Amino acid sequence: MNPSENTLPTISDDLLLQCMHCGMCLPTCPTYVLTKRERSSPRGRIRLIKSMAEGKLNFTHEFITEMNFCLDCRACETACPAGVHYGRIIEETRRVIAETTKISYKTRILRRLFLTGLFAKQKRLQLLARVVRFYQKTGMEWFVLKFNLTGLFSKKLKQIAPLSPKISAKFTKQLLPEFLPAHGETKYKVALLTGCVQDIAFAETNLATAEVLVRNNCDVYIPQNQACCGSVHAHTGAVELAKKNLLHNCAAFYIDTIDALIINAAGCGSFLKESGEIFSLAEDAVAIKKLASKTRDISEFLCEINFRKPEAHLDLIVTYHDACHLAHGQKIRSAPREIITSINGVILKEMRESDWCCGSAGVYNITHTETANKLLDRKIRNIQSTNAEIIISANTGCSIQLAYGIRTSGSQLKIMHPIDLLWRAYQAEERNE
Ligand code: SF4
Numbered sequence: 001m002n003p004s005e006n007t008l009p010t011i012s013d014d015l016l017l018q019c020m021h022c023g024m025c026l027p028t029c030p031t032y033v034l035t036k037r038e039r040s041s042p043r044g045r046i047r048l049i050k051s052m053a054e055g056k057l058n059f060t061h062e063f064i065t066e067m068n069f070c071l072d073c074r075a076c077e078t079a080c081p082a083g084v085h086y087g088r089i090i091e092e093t094r095r096v097i098a099e100t101t102k103i104s105y106k107t108r109i110l111r112r113l114f115l116t117g118l119f120a121k122q123k124r125l126q127l128l129a130r131v132v133r134f135y136q137k138t139g140m141e142w143f144v145l146k147f148n149l150t151g152l153f154s155k156k157l158k159q160i161a162p163l164s165p166k167i168s169a170k171f172t173k174q175l176l177p178e179f180l181p182a183h184g185e186t187k188y189k190v191a192l193l194t195g196c197v198q199d200i201a202f203a204e205t206n207l208a209t210a211e212v213l214v215r216n217n218c219d220v221y222i223p224q225n226q227a228c229c230g231s232v233h234a235h236t237g238a239v240e241l242a243k244k245n246l247l248h249n250c251a252a253f254y255i256d257t258i259d260a261l262i263i264n265a266a267g268c269g270s271f272l273k274e275s276g277e278i279f280s281l282a283e284d285a286v287a288i289k290k291l292a293s294k295t296r297d298i299s300e301f302l303c304e305i306n307f308r309k310p311e312a313h314l315d316l317i318v319t320y321h322d323a324c325h326l327a328h329g330q331k332i333r334s335a336p337r338e339i340i341t342s343i344n345g346v347i348l349k350e351m352r353e354s355d356w357c358c359g360s361a362g363v364y365n366i367t368h369t370e371t372a373n374k375l376l377d378r379k380i381r382n383i384q385s386t387n388a389e390i391i392i393s394a395n396t397g398c399s400i401q402l403a404y405g406i407r408t409s410g411s412q413l414k415i416m417h418p419i420d421l422l423w424r425a426y427q428a429e430e431r432n433e
């Protein structure tokens with residue numbers, strides 16, 4: 001079907017009519033602040049989507065470009081006094097675009113390779129990760145980047161090659177068994193989502209999450225047959241694949257028997273919590289709603305159960321980056337800060353614009369690298385002005401993007417998850433430091 005023949009009839013009027021066009025969201029929107037264009041603001045995009053849905057505007061290439069220019073960071077939702085569910089609107093719009101737009105053969109192959117080839121099978125992702133680790137550890141990556149060899153193939157490859165995360169030496173299943181019993185009395189039974197990129201780039205954070213949980217009276221299940229949460233599929237319009245992963249995980253995590261499904265990557269947690277609403281009309285809505293209702297971010301869960309404060313002293317100055325899908329998506333801001341400041345000797349220095357997107361935004365740093373880099377430069381400047389030695393980030397994509405920003409700025413800053421820090425404090429306590 002030709003895009004110009006389409007409208008967007010399936011976007012709910014209830015979602016679109018909530019916007020009263022007040023403009024309170026504009027100063028918080030990174031794409032508006034960068035361009036000063038109304039059509040690149042939340043209000044402008046909602047107007048465009050509404051006009052499309054009403055058949056007043058053609059479904060054009062420019063329209064699709066504008067929808068893809070949005071970061072889906074949801075800062076506008078936090079600012080909006082009318083409670084507009086902007087994330088739902090943009091994701092619904094992208095779904096309709098994916099369903100109704102003709103895409104080139106090359107794009108279709110790449111999408112299939114990416115969504116069903118890599119992100120549907122963790123073993124394949126791990127195999128690719130091992131190849132990338134070999135490339136990184138043998139110095140080939142250094143050589144290729146130093147002499148700009150990727151630029152010989154394409155400008156895009158040259159832009160995105162340095163974004164690659166450092167691959168973990170061991171993945172989660174080599175670090176953790178499928179079950180870890182609570183230290184002492186069992187009060188909670190929880191399962192841990194190990195993630196897809198999280199598993200290959202931040203497996204140590206998965207280890208830290210499980211170790212912290214067992215020290216807080218939790219039996220922890222880490223099933224090896226778990227699948228990707230499905231967010232990468234849903235955000236790219238492949239909702240059926242996302243639903244398949246959700247249903248697989250309902251069974252893999254024995255969702256009826258656990259108290260909570262623990263997530264340490266904000267993007268996955270945000271999607272899982274909203275999946276009950278997104279798939280409310282699906283045949284299997286009951287199971288998905290149960291999965292959604294049991295999903296907890298690790299910081300949120302630890303604060304809910306009144307986690308044990310460590311006794312050790314760590315002499316550190318840190319700053320905290322609010323991941324969009326934690327602060328704006330899940331409205332979780334105080335729990336990670338509570339964990340950080342519970343550790344004796346740790347000083348939290350707040351940065352300016354801590355909840356301003358770092359440019360990672362799913363695959364945005366790959367698809368819109370120049371805009372993402374502008375946001376990253378702004379974030380790194382704000383981080384450096386705190387003089388902290390560690391940046392705390394609770395989202396996989398943000399941590400990868402921030403690591404890239406740190407490397408290119410020549411800074412010595414380190415990145416940690418709040419749970420890495422808490423685990424370090426527990427370990428120091430156990431060594432009697
Ligand atoms: S999601 Fe982010 S980039 Fe998109 S309109 Fe809202 S504030 Fe702007």
Ligand code: SF4
Nearest residue numbers: 019020022023025080
């Ligand atoms: S703040 Fe909310 S109601 Fe106001 S223009 Fe933005 S989205 Fe619409």
